[in-house]
Amino acid sequence: MAAIMAGCRKYFAYPITPQNEIPEYMAAHMPEVGGVFLQAESELAAINMVYGAAAAGERAMTSTSGPGYSLMLEGISGIARAELPVVLVLVMRGGPGIGSLENAQLDYFSATKGGGHGGYRNIVLAASSVQELFDLTQLAFELADYYRVLVMLLVDGILGQIMEPIEIMPFSNGKTRSLPAKTWALTGTGRQRPQNIISTMLMREDETYQWHQRMAVKYQKIQAEEVRYDSYCLEDARIAVVAYGMTSRVAETAIDECREQGLPVGLIRPISLFPFPYQFISQYTHRIEGFLVTEVSMGQMVEDVRLAVNGRSEVSFVGRGGGLLSHQEITRGIRELWLKLATK
Template sequence: MAKKLMKGSEAIGEAAVQAGCKLFYGYPITPQNEIPEYMSHRLPQIGGTFVQAESEVSASNMLYGAAGSGERVMTSSSSPGISLMTEAISYMAGSELPVVLVNIMRAGPGLGGILPSQADYFQATKGGGHGDYRLLVLAPWSVQEAADLVQDGFDLADHYRNPVMILGDGLIGQMMEPVEFHKDRKPIKELKEKIWAATGYDGTRPRAIINSLFLDPATLEKHNHKLQAKYAEMTRDEIRYETYGTDKDYDILIVAYGTVARVCSTAMEDLEADGIKAAMIRPISLFPFPYEAIRKAADKADAVLVVELSAGQMIEDVRLALEGNKPIHFHGRMGGMLASPEEVMEKVKEIKAGKSQEVSHV
């Protein structure tokens, strides 16, 4: 298919359609309304169904029902809405249901603002809801990558029987870029028949019970071990990241994800012009996190700079990756303010000049 100029939100919706998702349940919230709007007119064209739920709580529980029926289903929301969905997300993780959730992050806490942010990193990667569960979290940095990750997300969700979250920010949702959908795209995982789905009991297989309730603690512990084994498998097989300029020598390693990494890539070019050598590693999977790759990429560097649209949530994982072997610096913006290439350049120069303060080990 030819390239199309699409808004990120629309590309995310179309990617779901291309992945065979015929169901979307959602609730309006800025800045991701273009996703449900797109789905509300697109899905009827392919015999699918769009439901505007009465709340994010309800929408996410509708996902639970549809996924439990064995169908591909998606929702999208933005930070406060995702908070309301965490109940069902925990249940879906516990009941091992494959769904794709899109969080177009806005600034918080509370009602916060509607401009871009990455302040939901902890919520996405460290749980969010109750219980020992993990989401597979993928963070795109371009509209094309958002479309690709949504399609991969459905395959990964089905393969692992686990919710997958696409973690974007307001820029990803709002900007337009060329996108290409490949007609002959093959699933990235071998997809098995969903024999576990509740589609009606006819006696030819065990009854399907979509459930996360285990009153017997030994049984529940066993169930938890099963989930943890799955997360370990994801950690082994699903780490995704990209490196930029790591083949050359460099003094500073930048760690950034999502659209912020693009801001940093612009800064890197300008730094090179100024004779300062910097490289970048961009985690694409935030869970599982590329600890090993970051540790290796930092080998050549004197210092590591983490750039985020938050107070520095990813620093905790970078610190785990580096095990105290390299100084970590941070540049972050909050409240919907964006980091600019100029700011990143200035920060790198400060680090080089010994004027930047290391992130303290609290």
């Protein structure tokens, strides 16, 4: 619904649990606005259809889960090279391989560190509620058009399944940025302009080098301007839990429980996973003695937190490979870290 509100009129996908609610909705509602819903014959086809629609200047989107995402990676790498604005929703499930339908946060590495070949970056956003997912979906289309990048919404399995009330309204982030005209799009020259060419090749001498030089500037701009995060009870905290997506809400419950027992603990919640809020975390290392990273994985984002902390504070980890992490597990992790710091 948010995608349609944001002007997405082309949606191509192949069904996979746990994100089938998206194609189901798109199948019913895209025709109402004159858009295209197309169930492709595979994820490979879907991502290349998205490539084509984006190259033609349309707001295009696809959605998938782990196994389908792996199939799409060739296309995603091509989209990065061709600098096409695309929105991709990845609802995470258990893996690797076909894996399971269980809740998971196992695709952090793949989403934020490239996934496909060639050293590209995607903007990766993670919501912690249905409302925020609704808002970020609209933002994703804006960022994709502004930077000409693929913007990924990295969604926990349970966020893909949960129902919560939301307020349906156009998203505003306070910035009114004018989006550049898509003069590069393949819309037909009308014999008025030279032809546009969109390619994924870099065959000319030095072209690879030049492309990466240019992308470095773009990615640096994204890292400077598009970092997003949130915090909870951080003002007087001496321990900070770092969590993204739905896990951050489980952490909030654990923090409430620990606060009742007098433990000075707060939450840092990265919303943009690329660009990662290194600086925001880093600025707290003088006061926060311990960071507890918690994920539904065996530890992926924790590596970025360690980079941000850079040895100045203790970093510990609580996670599980899949399923539902309980607030009791996080509470236990907070207590253990507190004891460790006290005996130091």
